[in-house]
Amino acid sequence: MTPRRPPRGKPVLHTDRLELQPLTWDHLPELTALDADEEVMRYLDRPRTPEQVCERQLARMDPTHDAMSLGYWCGYHRGRFVGWWLLTPEGPGWAEIGWRLSRSAWGRGLATEGARAVIEHGFTTVGLERIKGETMVANERSRSVMVKLGMRHTRIEHRTWEDPLPGVEQGEWLAEISRDEWLAQGS
Numbered sequence: 001m002t003p004r005r006p007p008r009g010k011p012v013l014h015t016d017r018l019e020l021q022p023l024t025w026d027h028l029p030e031l032t033a034l035d036a037d038e039e040v041m042r043y044l045d046r047p048r049t050p051e052q053v054c055e056r057q058l059a060r061m062d063p064t065h066d067a068m069s070l071g072y073w074c075g076y077h078r079g080r081f082v083g084w085w086l087l088t089p090e091g092p093g094w095a096e097i098g099w100r101l102s103r104s105a106w107g108r109g110l111a112t113e114g115a116r117a118v119i120e121h122g123f124t125t126v127g128l129e130r131i132k133g134e135t136m137v138a139n140e141r142s143r144s145v146m147v148k149l150g151m152r153h154t155r156i157e158h159r160t161w162e163d164p165l166p167g168v169e170q171g172e173w174l175a176e177i178s179r180d181e182w183l184a185q186g187s
């Protein structure tokens, strides 16, 4: 990997329809509403209380991630919150991507559009070598976003959970993309 000095902090990212703002405490009410929605949380967890979301916000705002120009971004379309995207460090040169959108924002291509901007940032600005993603096999919408991004399905893993969600028996669907694969797409 070519060593690159990442920019200090995280930039605001822009796409045709989205402004992706680095997560701050100001976004807490929107994230609280998102995690309280049973349908949004269907393949993730039980719906969360405001206290649980507040606790998670601390980890989501990890300053070491910000310093690497990684972490969480909240997306706005025409000034309205639509959801968040994450790109969190997993090891030297690689990170995990994820997304969670409000139900009203589904089916408009916004998840994929925001993810493209985050991946582009990860590979070209931060200098990552590899980005991975994972979702429940049962989460067809999330798998479809990864496929549209050109991520390669690598394997299915079966894990044990304390409080398993419906569909978990199908396993976890893992995918990844390297910087070379991303650049070859001409994205």
Ligand SMILES: CC(C)(COP(=O)(O)OP(=O)(O)OC[C@H]1O[C@@H](n2cnc3c(N)ncnc32)[C@H](O)[C@@H]1OP(=O)(O)O)[C@@H](O)C(=O)NCCC(=O)NCCS
Residues within 6 Å of the ligand: 039, 040, 041, 043, 044, 083, 098, 099, 100, 101, 102, 105, 106, 107, 108, 109, 110, 111, 112, 113, 134, 135, 136, 139, 141, 142, 144, 145, 148
């Ligand atoms: C997973 C999730 C982000 C996917 O959202 P999504 O809206 O289906 O994904 P996209 O933004 O790529 O939109 C795709 C759809 O928009 C449609 N679309 C409409 N206008 C579009 C446009 N201008 N450009 C592209 N696609 C468009 C596509 O046809 C596609 O529909 P289809 O899936 O029925 O074929 C969303 O369902 C979600 O937040 N789920 C809850 C949280 C979750 O499970 N997160 C993942 C955990 S691993």
